Amino acid sequence: MAFCFIKVVFATQQLNDSEIVEQIYSVPSWGGLDKSHIKDYGDKIFARLYRFVALPETQALDVMQETLNKAKDTEEHARIVSVFYVLNRLYFDIPTSLKAKDMKLFGGVYLSGDINSRLAIWPLSCDSNGNMAFSDTYNIYCGPVYDVISEFNYFSKKFNRRKFINHHELE
Numbered sequence: 001m002a003f004c005f006i007k008v009v010f011a012t013q014q015l016n017d018s019e020i021v022e023q024i025y026s027v028p029s030w031g032g033l034d035k036s037h038i039k040d041y042g043d044k045i046f047a048r049l050y051r052f053v054a055l056p057e058t059q060a061l062d063v064m065q066e067t068l069n070k071a072k073d074t075e076e077h078a079r080i081v082s083v084f085y086v087l088n089r090l091y092f093d094i095p096t097s098l099k100a101k102d103m104k105l106f107g108g109v110y111l112s113g114d115i116n117s118r119l120a121i122w123p124l125s126c127d128s129n130g131n132m133a134f135s136d137t138y139n140i141y142c143g144p145v146y147d148v149i150s151e152f153n154y155f156s157k158k159f160n161r162r163k164f165i166n167h168h169e170l171e
Helices: 017-025 035-053 057-071 077-091 148-158
Strands: 005-008 109-111 124-126 132-134 140-142 163-166
Touching (some): 017 035, 017 057, 017 077, 035 132, 057 077, 057 148, 077 124, 077 148
Parallel strands (some): 005 163
Antiparallel strands (some): 124 132
16 A cells, blocks of 8 residues: 655644634635646645644544535535545545545546546645645536535545654655
8 A cells, every 4th residue: 555645834833623614714716727726726725724634533523514514505615525525635545546436435526537547536646755746626526515524434434544744854
């Protein structure tokens, strides 16, 4: 099994759940990005979301639920669930060779490229040094509403948490 590590700078300041919800809420959509802007977008969202991926599972679920409740019945809901789609793939160490088609689905499909060959960690990728990167965008979402919480619980039973490296330890 190949492991990917994500470089994260952990701040000593702890945020409460509501502050993390606000950080998640501030993440712009990753749909329809110009391919030349994907890396910059990835850097920005990783910087905003690193506190979430460091949370214990029960607290992460609480933050997810609070964020989803805030977005419920608003035009922000689709954007928020797409952010959690990425967060679930950051939070859990999904094998880099696992195909999405070999995994249980929890909603529709984000359309971009050949979905039959797509890896389960999409839209993320892992380079040869084990670093995660944001590497793709989507054009449209098709199908039933994506069930963020059920996917998180499924990943929790199937995969370990992703290992994190403090950025300062690498320099």
